[in-house]
Amino acid sequence: EPEVTQTPSHQVTQMGQEVILRCVPISNHLYFYWYRQILGQKVEFLVSFYNNEISEKSEIFDDQFSVERPDGSNFTLKIRSTKLEDSAMYFCASQQGTEAFFGQGTRLTVV
Amino acid sequence: GENVEQHPSTLSVQEGDSAVIKCTYSDSASNYFPWYKQELGKGPQLIIDIRSNVGEKKDQRIAVTLNKTAKHFSLHITETQPEDSAVYFCAANRDLLGNEKLTFGTGTRLTIIP
Numbered sequence: 001e002p003e004v005t006q007t008p009s010h011q012v013t014q015m016g017q018e019v020i021l022r023c024v025p026i027s028n029h030l031y032f033y034w035y036r037q038i039l040g041q042k043v044e045f046l047v048s049f050y051n052n053e054i055s056e057k058s059e060i061f062d063d064q065f066s067v068e069r070p071d072g073s074n075f076t077l078k079i080r081s082t083k084l085e086d087s088a089m090y091f092c093a094s095q096q097g098t099e100a101f102f103g104q105g106t107r108l109t110v111v
Numbered sequence: 112g113e114n115v116e117q118h119p120s121t122l123s124v125q126e127g128d129s130a131v132i133k134c135t136y137s138d139s140a141s142n143y144f145p146w147y148k149q150e151l152g153k154g155p156q157l158i159i160d161i162r163s164n165v166g167e168k169k170d171q172r173i174a175v176t177l178n179k180t181a182k183h184f185s186l187h188i189t190e191t192q193p194e195d196s197a198v199y200f201c202a203a204n205r206d207l208l209g210n211e212k213l214t215f216g217t218g219t220r221l222t223i224i225p
Contacts, residue, residue: 002152033212043155043200043215056212091154098143098206100155100213 002026006092006103013082021077021106023092025059034049034067034077036060036088039106043091049075082110113138115203117216124191125224132219134201135183142176144184145213149198151210158199159186162206188221196223 005024011018025032034046047057049067064080075094079086088111093100114137124130136144142163147155161168161175161184168175172191177184188195198220202213 007152024169035215042217043202043213045212045214048212093154098160099145099157102147102156104152104154 002101004092004094004101004103008067010107010108013108015084015110016081019079019082019108021064021090021092022107023075023077023103024073025075025092025094026096026101027073029094029096031068031102032075033063033093033100035091035093037091038088046077055104082108084110086110113141113203113214115214115216117219119219120172120217121220121222122223123224126193127190130188130191130195130221132186132199132201132221133183134216136186136203138203139182140205140206143204144175145202146175146186147200147202149200149218155193155200158187191223191224194224196221198204
């Protein structure tokens with residue numbers, strides 16, 4: 001069964017450092033998302049991406065965040081200068097039609 | 112924007128009994144309501160969904176009901192088994208043929224007691 005894969009599974013970084021979270025969506029899907037889940041809280045939408053551009057972003061997705069699909073397969077989330085409050089699980093999802101398929105997540109810990 | 116509330120936050124059920132998780136939503140334009148199961152260390156997995164043109168949908172031991180007038184929907188799991196232990200999330204969106212973000216509830220940690 002096709003699946004969304006994310007790397008790394010866990011990333012520890014120092015405050016102020018840049019991180020790149022990577023995702024390989026399902027190959028024939030056209031819509032891609034990043035969500036995050038702070039420990040014990042709900043899954044929150046960050047950004048959606050279609051046709052090589054952002055189609056919607058939330059208030060959380062400020063200038064420190066960017067997304068890219070550099071090579072037609074990978075889909076990346078970059079946080080330019082991490083803050084303590086960026087510590088969370090980050091989920092990538094891809095979608096074709098209604099159902100969204102989620103990756104297993106990257107746990108980002110900012111210290 | 113859409114706001115989804117989910118109750119209870121934790122639920123413990125004896126194996127074999129039924130579990131019910133409830134969600135309410137605020138946006139009357141929402142018409143797609145999926146339920147996700149999240150096991151430890153994994154991403155959310157779709158287990159069942161319902162659209163606003165139906166009031167109930169069933170898949171083996173899992174069922175979802177929708178009351179569009181009251182803006183609430185519920186997940187029902189019958190004959191619960193230990194492998195049903197997980198965190199369950201409800202979600203909602205407008206189902207505009209794709210490219211529509213999901214708004215999630217706060218999650219319910221379901222524990223099945225053997």
